[in-house]
Amino acid sequence: MLNLKHVIMGTAAAALMMASxxxxxxxxxxxxxxxxxxxxxxDVEGRMIAKxxxxxxxxxxxPVSKIGGGGAIAYTHVKNSKPDGYTVAWNSTSILTTxxxxxxxxxxxxxxxxxxxxxxxxxxxxxxxxxxxxxxEFMAECKAKPNTLKIAFAGFGSATHMAGVAxxxxxxxxxxxxxxxxxxxxxxxxxxxxxxxxxxxFVPLKMVKAGKSKFLAISSGKRNPAAPNxxxxxxxxxxxxxxxxxxxxxxxxxxxxxxxxxxxxxxxAAASKKFSGxxxxxxxxxxxxxxKAFAAKLKKANANIVxxxxxxxxxxxxxxx
Amino acid sequence: xxPDVLEGFFQATQANTIFAVAAGCLVxxxxxxxxxxxxxxxxxxxxxxxxxxxPEISIALLLGLYVSGMTGGSFSAILLNIPGTPSASATAxxxxxxxxxxxxxxxxxxxxxxxxxxxxxxxxxxxxxxxLLAEVALQFQSPDLFSLMLFGLTIIxxxxxxxxxxxxxxxxxxxxxxxxxxxxxxxxxRFTFGQIxxxxxxxxxxxxxxxxxxxxxxxxxxxxxxxxxxxxxxxKIKSVLPKLADLKLMRLPISIGSxxxxxxxxxxxxxxxxxxFISYDYTRKLSKNPEEFGxxxxxxxxxxxxxxNAVTGGALIPMMTLGIPGDPVTAILIAALLIHGLxxxxxxFIENGEFAYGVIFxxxxxxIFNIIIALIGLRFLVKVLVIPRTLLxxxxxxxxxxxxxxxxxxxFDVYVMFGFGMLGLxxxxxxxxxxxxxxxxxxxRQIEEHLRVSLIASKNDITVFFTSPFSLFFLxxxxxxxxxxxxxxxKTKQKQKQQI
Numbered sequence: 001m002l003n004l005k006h007v008i009m010g011t012a013a014a015a016l017m018m019a020s021x022x023x024x025x026x027x028x029x030x031x032x033x034x035x036x037x038x039x040x041x042x043d044v045e046g047r048m049i050a051k052x053x054x055x056x057x058x059x060x061x062x063p064v065s066k067i068g069g070g071g072a073i074a075y076t077h078v079k080n081s082k083p084d085g086y087t088v089a090w091n092s093t094s095i096l097t098t099x100x101x102x103x104x105x106x107x108x109x110x111x112x113x114x115x116x117x118x119x120x121x122x123x124x125x126x127x128x129x130x131x132x133x134x135x136x137e138f139m140a141e142c143k144a145k146p147n148t149l150k151i152a153f154a155g156f157g158s159a160t161h162m163a164g165v166a167x168x169x170x171x172x173x174x175x176x177x178x179x180x181x182x183x184x185x186x187x188x189x190x191x192x193x194x195x196x197x198x199x200x201x202f203v204p205l206k207m208v209k210a211g212k213s214k215f216l217a218i219s220s221g222k223r224n225p226a227a228p229n230x231x232x233x234x235x236x237x238x239x240x241x242x243x244x245x246x247x248x249x250x251x252x253x254x255x256x257x258x259x260x261x262x263x264x265x266x267x268x269a270a271a272s273k274k275f276s277g278x279x280x281x282x283x284x285x286x287x288x289x290x291x292k293a294f295a296a297k298l299k300k301a302n303a304n305i306v307x308x309x310x311x312x313x314x315x316x317x318x319x320x321x
Numbered sequence: 322x323x324p325d326v327l328e329g330f331f332q333a334t335q336a337n338t339i340f341a342v343a344a345g346c347l348v349x350x351x352x353x354x355x356x357x358x359x360x361x362x363x364x365x366x367x368x369x370x371x372x373x374x375x376p377e378i379s380i381a382l383l384l385g386l387y388v389s390g391m392t393g394g395s396f397s398a399i400l401l402n403i404p405g406t407p408s409a410s411a412t413a414x415x416x417x418x419x420x421x422x423x424x425x426x427x428x429x430x431x432x433x434x435x436x437x438x439x440x441x442x443x444x445x446x447x448x449x450x451x452x453l454l455a456e457v458a459l460q461f462q463s464p465d466l467f468s469l470m471l472f473g474l475t476i477i478x479x480x481x482x483x484x485x486x487x488x489x490x491x492x493x494x495x496x497x498x499x500x501x502x503x504x505x506x507x508x509x510x511r512f513t514f515g516q517i518x519x520x521x522x523x524x525x526x527x528x529x530x531x532x533x534x535x536x537x538x539x540x541x542x543x544x545x546x547x548x549x550x551x552x553x554x555x556x557k558i559k560s561v562l563p564k565l566a567d568l569k570l571m572r573l574p575i576s577i578g579s580x581x582x583x584x585x586x587x588x589x590x591x592x593x594x595x596x597x598f599i600s601y602d603y604t605r606k607l608s609k610n611p612e613e614f615g616x617x618x619x620x621x622x623x624x625x626x627x628x629x630n631a632v633t634g635g636a637l638i639p640m641m642t643l644g645i646p647g648d649p650v651t652a653i654l655i656a657a658l659l660i661h662g663l664x665x666x667x668x669x670f671i672e673n674g675e676f677a678y679g680v681i682f683x684x685x686x687x688x689i690f691n692i693i694i695a696l697i698g699l700r701f702l703v704k705v706l707v708i709p710r711t712l713l714x715x716x717x718x719x720x721x722x723x724x725x726x727x728x729x730x731x732x733f734d735v736y737v738m739f740g741f742g743m744l745g746l747x748x749x750x751x752x753x754x755x756x757x758x759x760x761x762x763x764x765x766r767q768i769e770e771h772l773r774v775s776l777i778a779s780k781n782d783i784t785v786f787f788t789s790p791f792s793l794f795f796l797x798x799x800x801x802x803x804x805x806x807x808x809x810x811x812k813t814k815q816k817q818k819q820q821i
Contacts, residue, residue: 039660067521071504076517103520105508150778156507178774179506183664183672193462193778206672209592 027258033087037074037094038065045246046090048278049117052269057261061088070094070157073102075249079110083251085258088114091249093159096298096305098167101157102316108302114252114262116247116289116297117270118279120201121220122163123230128191128214130196135171135216135236138196142173149173152180152188152197157314161240163219163304164198165312170238189213200244201226202283219243226283233311242304245287247294263290327671328677332377333686341378342683345385346690350698351705352386353393355713356403360390361533366720368526369727376661377676381683383657386387387650388440388687391593391630391694395432397706399622400425408593408629411601414619415614422617430561431619431789432626433695434568435575439627440688442579443586443634447641448681451670453675454571454642458667463778464785467771468795470764473645473729474757475799477590479806481754488757488803491748495761496768498523503772518733525762527734528741529649532755534721541714561699571623574604578627585628586635589647590756593629600628634684636808641665641677645764649756652763 034053036046043065066074071094073309081087082186089095089111099107132138134253142149151168154160156179168175186204188194190212197204204225207213215230219242223232233240248266250259269275270288279286289297309315332338345367352363364461371379394409399416412432418427461469478488501512501746502522513519563571578600585591585599604624605614614621635645637654644666646652658665669677695702725738748755786792 043661057432066729066731073521103668134340147780155505176778176780178777180774181505181770182818183666183668184770186672187668188462191460191462 012065015082025280027085027261028059030086030087031062032057032092033081034061034063035078035087035152036063036065036072036090037067037071038086039065041203042090042246045118045279045282045284046179048275049090049266049269052272052275053203053265056265070098070101070103070155072098075099075111076104078249078251079106081251083112083253083255084205085250085254085262087251088262089249090246092246093162093244093301093305095249096302097157097162100302100309100317101314102318103157105318107317108298110252111249111258113294113298114248114259115249115266115267115289115291115294116245118282118284118288119220119243119245119287121224121226121232122160122198122242122244123200123201123204123215123219124217125189125197125208125213125215126195126214127192129216132216135233138216139168139173142168142175143171146174147176147197149175149196149282150178150194152178152185152194153177154181154185154198154200155179157309157311159242159244160198160200162308163240166240166242166308167198167217167233167238169308169311170233170240186213205283212258224283224285234259234318243301245297245301247289259291323674325450325674326678328675329680330682332675333381333682338378338381338679338683339686339690340383341374342686343690343694345382345387346389346687346694347385347698348390349386349391349691350393350396350695350702352405353390354405354702354706356401356405356707357537357544358531358617358713358717359406359537359709360387360394361529361653362537362717363390364650364653365530365534365724366717368530368657368724369720371657372660374613376658376663377679379657379661380680381686383650383654383676384680384684385687385690387654387659388492388630388633388684389691389694391624392433392436392632393692393702395626395627396429396699396703399428399432400703400719401706406593406756408592408597408632409625411597411625412622412629412647414601415618418615419617419622420617424617426561427563427567427659428617428622429699430563430696431567431571431622432562433699434563435571435578435623435626435693436630436695437688437692438571439579439582439631440577441685442575442690443583443631444681444685444688445634446583447634447637447684448721451638451642451677454638455670456666458642461667461791462789463771463775464789465791465795467768467775468786468792468799469643469664470645470768470771472795472799472802473589473639474761474764474768474800476484476588476802477760478757479802480588480590480592481756483752483810485803485806485810487751487753491753491755492757492761495758496765497771498528498758499762499765505766506773518731521729523737523762524728524734525655525759526728527654527738527771528762529759530721530725531738531741531743532745532748532759534717535636535739536745536749538714538718538721539746541710550779553566561696567619570619573607574600574620574624575627577603577607578624579631582628582631583635586632586647587638589639589645589760591632592636592648593632596628596632597625600624630688637680641646641669642667644767644814646760649759652760653744655763 034050036043047063050063054061078087078089095108153164185197189197216234218230219233221241267288276286352358394406395412397403397405398409398413399420401607402413402417404410404413412525474492477491478492481488504511584594585596601624604620605611608620636651640651646655655665722735725734775785
């Protein structure tokens with residue numbers, strides 16, 4: 001999605017550079033391309049953090065959306081870009097799913113990762129009128145009658161799919177899994193076409209608050225303050241911890257000094273009043289995290305996803321070992 | 322009344338939204354007026370802008386363009402006897418004779434007023450029917466939606482083409498193109514041949530720019546030498562405000578044209594040109610002085626103009642409530658909403674109620690600004706008719722490239738756009754309509770998803786499409802629309818044979 005602004009700013013930046021007689025200025029000396037791999041929530045949040053980062057860095061951080069292939073196009077673009085810190089990817093859990101399901105010929109380590117900005121749990125949603133009041137009740141019925149209850153998720157290999165597969169596997173339930181895009185999932189809960197759905201947190205939260213649907217469990221390790229009465233899967237005795245995260249990645253080999261600057265700018269932008277206010281309003285948990293902590297998190301999450309995928313027979317990593 | 326209605330009204334009445342509507346109206350009047358530029362081309366011009374603007378503002382801009390484009394088309398129909406848009410063809414029948422009598426101003430005034438009332442009537446339909454229809458549509462399940470969209474496609478084919486077979490063929494090509502890219506359910510790559518650029522599929526707007534703009538540019542290039550002349554009609558414009566006697570005469574055509582236009586607007590594929598001619602025919606039959614028709618009758622101008630503007634509000638009804646576009650413009654509106662992550666459909670009224678009503682009220686403002694700008698600016702606007710094509714067409718060619726690039730910031734899409742331009746030329750040569758192809762591209766993904774979800778949920782039991790009453794009803798309609806157009810085609814062929 002364009003950017004006329006991008007073109008204008010880019011030209012302006014180039015002109016400025018020439019005017020300064022090619023003096024070796026400090027990074028960043030021109031506009032930074034901020035690649036967003038998805039529409040919807042990722043796009044909304046991505047544009048907000050890009051704006052906040054422009055304020056911190058003093059250079060335009062221009063959101064550019066490159067949608068497709070479950071993030072494959074965006075990640076490939078950033079992987080192949082010059083490692084100079086001027087092309088940044090707005091990553092998400094998709095960097096672990098799209099790389100393990102065989103969409104791209106590399107794994108998540110083909111990029112350098114700056115850190116995490118926010119995370120949200122993946123909830124298990126049913127209609128407010130549904131006969132199940134706890135996850136146990138649902139799973140018990142599902143176990144007793146295999147291949148009858150329907151659970152909708154976002155699409156094969158997506159974060160909601162991973163969470164759904166992990167949850168049902170752990171509880172020994174065999175549902176009919178329906179791959180359904182965004183808004184339709186909420187509609188199918190209301191019309192009763194599906195019995196349950198695995199969704200991203202903040203969008204169906206509106207429906208829960210309106211009394212039209214209810215959460216039976218969330219996937220993260222801790223309860224969420226926006227829905228404090230909803231138990232975590234762990235509390236219910238399911239050994240799983242799964243978050244949908246978003247953060248920044250750059251091309252491999254970007255100089256450490258630039259990565260440190262990006263990390264600092266990202267954390268400062270995330271803490272800015274405007275950005276944190278919006279996140280609070282959307283009920284997304286702000287959880288800024290630097291390179292080291294994020295690397296550890298990615299390693300753990302990747303192992304988790306690989307094991308879920310292997311169990312479900314979806315693992316097809318094409319990365320060259 | 323739900324609080325969303327009020328919030329929507331305020332959203333549509335903010336200064337920047339209103340400004341966007343007015344700007345859209347101005348652009349719409351101009352592109353509508355210039356023969357060779359359709360409303361779709363106008364939208365292509367402002368498309369890159371809509372990617373950067375807020376969703377409510379870009380929709381306001383596009384709605385202004387849509388409404389005013391319909392009105393602007395009548396200006397050149399009246400002054401030059403060349404309809405600026407296909408929807409204004411019927412207006413030329415009486416508009417141009419009246420202008421030749423030296424009453425160009427009167428003819429334009431009638432056209433503008435009739436457009437306004439027709440548009441306002443369709444706003445009322447949109448405002449009253451949409452929430453109710455959304456409520457019903459909320460109960461539709463995947464099999465129902467599959468059948469509904471199948472019906473949408475068949476009726477588009479039967480309206481769009483003289484030959485149903487060619488229409489259906491175009492739709493099938495569109496459906497085939499949609500399968501390129503990632504499988505929507507499993508994420509498998511289809512027909513991408515290892516091309517990373519193809520994994521995201523072919524964007525509908527890229528195809529649209531190529532299919533509509535390129536053949537039009539080629540046409541304009543071919544007719545460069547033939548400059549249009551208005552016989553000095555524009556210079557003779559005096560007062561454009563319609564007289565009381567004219568207003569009285571307009572009551573009949575407007576009360577016929579508005580409901581016809583709104584109704585045909587709701588049906589996918591019918592659109593402005595058909596509504597305008599049907600309204601013109603009925604008005605002539607019911608008029609007290611049918612002999613004046615074709616010689617510059619007031620009623621003959623008002624009837625098609627009321628109808629083609631009433632189509633706009635009607636076409637927005639299925640777009641807003643079902644996510645089904647009725648014509649290229651509403652298809653673009655859907656795409657513009659999707660770019661901003663807003664999915665048109667019944668859920669829009671629940672989850673983003675204030676936005677849904679905001680769109681409806683922006684449509685209201687579009688009608689208001691349409692009449693204001695048209696009446697005040699008419700004398701300046703008609704000067705556009707003399708802009709040399711040699712300046713206009715290259716600018717549009719550039720905008721096509723920018724538009725297709727900016728969509729995803731990918732130069733590959735520009736080549737795809739040119740490819741579709743070639744396809745558009747070939748289809749025109751084969752006398753195949755492009756609209757079914759485009760709408761098939763918009764609906765294709767959803768048709769596939771609903772079909773597959775229905776089958777997964779029913780464990781591959783195909784009878785679900787016949788046991789749900791909604792689904793059965795839509796399938797019957799789909800079958801009826803196919804048979805009806807075969808029968809109609811057969812009849813016209815027989816008539817032609819008899820004449821020989």
